[in-house]
Amino acid sequence: MAIQLKTDLPSFFEIGEYNTVHLLKLLHMHHLEFKQVLLLGDHKTFLIGGGPISKNLEDGHIKVSRHVVTNSDEPNVRHVEDIIEQEKPDLVLGFGGGKVLDVAKLAAGKKNTTFISIPTTLSNDGISSPVAVIKDKKNIPVSHITKAPYGIIVDISIVKKAPEKHIKAGIGDMISNLSAVFDARLAHKEGRETITSMALSVSEAGPLSLLDFKKPSIHNNDFLLCLAQGLTKSGIAMCITGSSRPASGSEHKISHAIDHLHSPRDTLHGEQTGIAAIFTMALQENSYLDKVIEFYKEITFPHTLEHLSLTIEQFIQVVHAAGNIRPERYTILEHMEITDKEIREIIKKTGL
Ligand SMILES: [Zn+2]
CATH class of the missing domain: 3.40.50.1970 (Rossmann fold)
Incomplete structure (x- = not known):
């Protein structure tokens, strides 16, 4: 069909x-x-x-x-x-x-x-x-x-005249699709949700072309074109499913938990999802993680908890709270029983 x-x-x-x-x-x-x-x-x-x-x-x-x-x-x-x-x-x-x-x-x-x-x-x-x-x-x-x-x-x-912070947030929101797509496939595999695989392929096309971009720079018109196309594909993936599912998984739950527990704040949605994606991709053992960390360094994306003005203790609290957000949406956070010790180890390993 x-x-x-x-x-x-x-x-x-x-x-x-x-x-x-x-x-x-x-x-x-x-x-x-x-x-x-x-x-x-x-x-x-x-x-x-x-x-x-x-x-x-x-x-x-x-x-x-x-x-x-x-x-x-x-x-x-x-x-x-x-x-x-x-x-x-x-x-x-x-x-x-x-x-x-x-x-x-x-x-x-x-x-x-x-x-x-x-x-x-x-x-x-x-x-x-x-x-x-x-x-x-x-x-x-x-x-x-x-x-x-x-x-x-x-x-x-x-x-291109927008503040750098905004463009970087767009990049973070784009990259976070890799984490969301993994979660959606996991939910499908576990029999929790029926997923349109076409929507997931469209959703991950954007971040994959960013990762493949030679000498990425937010001052380069072709790179901005690649970002705009990717964000648009992400929207199209959501049209296919009629939900934000192809572009929103555990990393968005963490971002929403940050909003709930630590607002008002200065960080943008895409900065939060982009940083959270490092953590969730490590949990997922996502094969793109190393490439994403390397890419963030190249474009100087601020991928630390410090940038989110969160201590390690606060982040641990956020991760546990994220599991209660949209519990019907099955992600790696619901799939694993994650301990404080494991959260600390991931933070250390990924340089968050
Ligand atoms: Zn988003």
Whole structure:
């Protein structure tokens, strides 16, 4: 039996330098016909490139209304839904980082309006996924499954100006797929979950091409292209399963446990999952572990507990707490009875 898609896949992925300057042409090339656009961003992203985007669309006689997203929370989603209801745009453009894209994606999905993702950073796979992470009333991030973006447009000249920390977080989130894919295969082998193997192959394609990249550097356009393609594939893998499963396993559970036990904090999602992946891949005896450690050194990815502002004792507590997060999702953490002594040994062995 062929795969029944749980969510529609994005229709296009465009990457290039200064392509947002010719946005209208690009959108028409992908058969999008529209008269009115809702452009969502934040104060910073509107300063970076909101002007040229609006001008390009308005020069083509498209009506553009710009609104600022202040946070990825429920009031912002409701506010954007109200705007969509009042203005009835044919197209919603999300121009920003994770917060803007998540709010735009969920509100557009709820209102059944075509959504295009134009990330200003490559910090996680939300640029293309059907998942929107929105904080609830208690300020806890909750993942919502919605429609994936209709298209993803990456302007290299914009994303390369993002802080290094953001690009590295994207790399960490990408590499963490190797741990997530291992866990999903383990769950399948143990008869705990039925997994679409195609989704797992698509999910691991991104990190494997990063590991194979000759002389990786976050300042190299081709490397950023490889990262953007990988993050997009990760989103597509999630569309196939209709869940975050192909890109979220034990390493994401550890990251969520860090959020629960040690918030507020400065580290980004991808930094946490990327560092946690070193630990979970060691537990898994994952064959890519040595390559990942070597790769992190090459791109100076900060892979230590110190970077997470966690002591060894706190990390041990986090690992035990991670087992209680999404217990239905079977990973190496549920598969093994792990002792404090073993956790300490892995930290030492991997240089965490
Ligand atoms: Zn992630």
